[in-house]
Amino acid sequence: MALDHAILVSLLERPGSGYELARRFERSIGYFWTATHQQIYRVLRRMEAEGLLDVREVAQRGRPDKKEYSVAAPGRAALSRWLHEPIEPESLRHELAVKIRGAAFDEPAALVGEVERHRRVHADRLAHYLAGQERDFTGPGAPPTDPGRELQHVVLRGGIAYERMTLDWLDDVLATLHRLAAGLPPA
Amino acid sequence: MALDHAILVSLLERPGSGYELARRFERSIGYFWTATHQQIYRVLRRMEAEGLLDVREVAQRGRPDKKEYSVAAPGRAALSRWLHEPIEPESLRHELAVKIRGAAFDEPAALVGEVERHRRVHADRLAHYLAGQERDFTGPGAPPTDPGRELQHVVLRGGIAYERMTLDWLDDVLATLHRLAAGLPPA
């Protein structure tokens, strides 16, 4: 049910439509929680039926009308309750790691291109996060801090640390693959 | 379908029963891919029906019989095919990060205990990984390396790097929460 709570947090930070939420899940929130628009629309309707959200039809010029959702009092209470419950420490789902172990039963060198591709994606994400940090937190035009923004920033710092760690690890993986291809002993 | 491939890799590394696989998914393989015994049994039956796996009934003394699965030729071919296909770079599902951003709408200090609990879990995982590394790879009793073990080791190094990064980040989170509780300005 964590999608419910991610939506509550996002709507508390700023009310919006399903479509807008879907785009947020491709950026900021999506850095640590993903969802497709299908899931979002379905959950929004359910949460509205449960009284956790309010809806407001908003007519727009030049584009289709939208339904703007915001958090109702029971939704805020539900979030608060969840914040006081313990959650399971996350477990990874790292498909590339499965591939790397699987490469032992195939040609390890064939993975080099794939690992390099992943490395580029992570380098892009890191650049994107760093730009966001500069824009929203550390740059000259950034607004003054408040508790909410402090917490957003520490989460972003986590994303940055994750991407840096991943880049270092992928370099380690590439070095290992090249060593194996050359038939050399471990470093 | 990544569970299929994780199972193929694990069974190639060593044949075993559903029960044994379930325990591996609580340790080594489970460091980067999780699965419950339910899922494993179901997938094993399906893969056997598809001809990807062979089964052998093994009678045991003092314990129930088991079905030992091993990878059949078509299974190996399927793994090889998958290794040559690109996969999506992973996206995170980090519930704790949702909580941290949500704390802005509640009492941030109330999260301290939860974050400390997660920190302990990650410290335990790191100690566990380091012990495994010492036992299987870097210690005096470790067997000589071969390509398969080299690849297992680089994946384990990734797990170690992940846990270290996470510990550092959780320290950052705790410092941030304490700063907010004290009403102090950002560092």
Place this chain on the structure above:
DNA sequence: CTTGCCTATGCAACGAGTTGCATAGCACCA
């Protein structure tokens, strides 16, 4: 002027993953 893209929402079907429960023999401890 038409092809393609963006905003905006939704249905239907499927596949992946979780939770609760059930069974059953053996071992170990009090």
Place this chain on the structure above:
DNA sequence: TGGTGCTATGCAACTCGTTGCATAGGCAAG
């Protein structure tokens, strides 16, 4: 001898998440 726990497998029901498709108006480029 009775409770607890481990090995070993499985069913049923459910929720979560993905994929493919559909609609519909407006906008911009060619």
